[in-house]
Amino acid sequence: MTRGFYIGRFQPFHNGHLSMVEQIAEDVDELVLGIGSADDSHTVRNPFTAGERIMMITKSLVDYDLVTYAVPIEDLERNSVWVSHVQSMSPDFDIAYSNNPLVIQLFREADIDIRQSPMFNREVLEGSEVRERMITGGDWESLVPEPVVDTVNEIGGIERIQMISDSDSNGD
Ligand SMILES: Nc1ncnc2c1ncn2[C@@H]1O[C@H](COP(=O)(O)OP(=O)(O)OP(=O)(O)O)[C@@H](O)[C@H]1O
Ligand SMILES: NC(=O)c1ccc[n+]([C@@H]2O[C@H](COP(=O)(O)O)[C@@H](O)[C@H]2O)c1
Numbered sequence: 001m002t003r004g005f006y007i008g009r010f011q012p013f014h015n016g017h018l019s020m021v022e023q024i025a026e027d028v029d030e031l032v033l034g035i036g037s038a039d040d041s042h043t044v045r046n047p048f049t050a051g052e053r054i055m056m057i058t059k060s061l062v063d064y065d066l067v068t069y070a071v072p073i074e075d076l077e078r079n080s081v082w083v084s085h086v087q088s089m090s091p092d093f094d095i096a097y098s099n100n101p102l103v104i105q106l107f108r109e110a111d112i113d114i115r116q117s118p119m120f121n122r123e124v125l126e127g128s129e130v131r132e133r134m135i136t137g138g139d140w141e142s143l144v145p146e147p148v149v150d151t152v153n154e155i156g157g158i159e160r161i162q163m164i165s166d167s168d169s170n171g172d
Helices: 015-024 050-060 079-089 101-109 127-136 146-154 157-169
Strands: 003-008 030-035 067-072 095-097 113-115
Touching: 003 015, 015 030, 030 050, 050 067, 050 146, 079 101, 101 113, 127 157, 146 157
Parallel strands: 003 030, 003 095, 030 067, 095 113
Antiparallel strands: none
8 A cells, every 4th residue: 555645735726736646646545635834824825724725625536536635734944844744744655746846855855755747737737827817807717626616616715815915915
């Protein structure tokens, strides 16, 4: 039995993340999704709470033949102990997955098997692009799994991100 660990902020969980999970699923029987920056929410870069991101991910993966666990991981001031912090919060895992250079470096230094994936349609499948479309009224729905649309609508996510963006630009 092989268990993987995939860390991301998932603000929101989009189709690029889903493609990465589909690719990881070829290697592992179980997958832990680490909800990074779990303590951050209600900002333009991190609009959604850890709980809201768990809803998006759990509902998006419900039909997949893969055991998944979503685990919130708060940020730390010290990068040097971050991998130990991750291990203290997560079920044990054999392989970590990320395309983030700092994350890759920290796992490598801890002698953990860390793997990257190709970037899927990165011109549009990027969290910042999805959030920008949410703010400007563009088509963000086509970039995310259907359950993410449902979750964002359920929590009033578009009103929230537009309000945060407005108050940022007014210097509030
Ligand atoms: N389109 C994609 N294809 C493959 N991997 C992706 C894609 N988008 C993000 N990832 C990877 O998923 C992990 C989590 O990404 P993250 O939650 O930061 O999303 P992001 O799209 O890079 O968002 P943001 O623009 O908010 O930084 C990172 O390792 C990132 O490189
Ligand atoms: N010192 C730390 O707290 C530390 C170090 C490396 C990565 N992280 C987190 O890991 C996550 C990585 O995800 P992304 O690839 O989506 O950026 C982010 O939430 C990031 O803040 C935290």
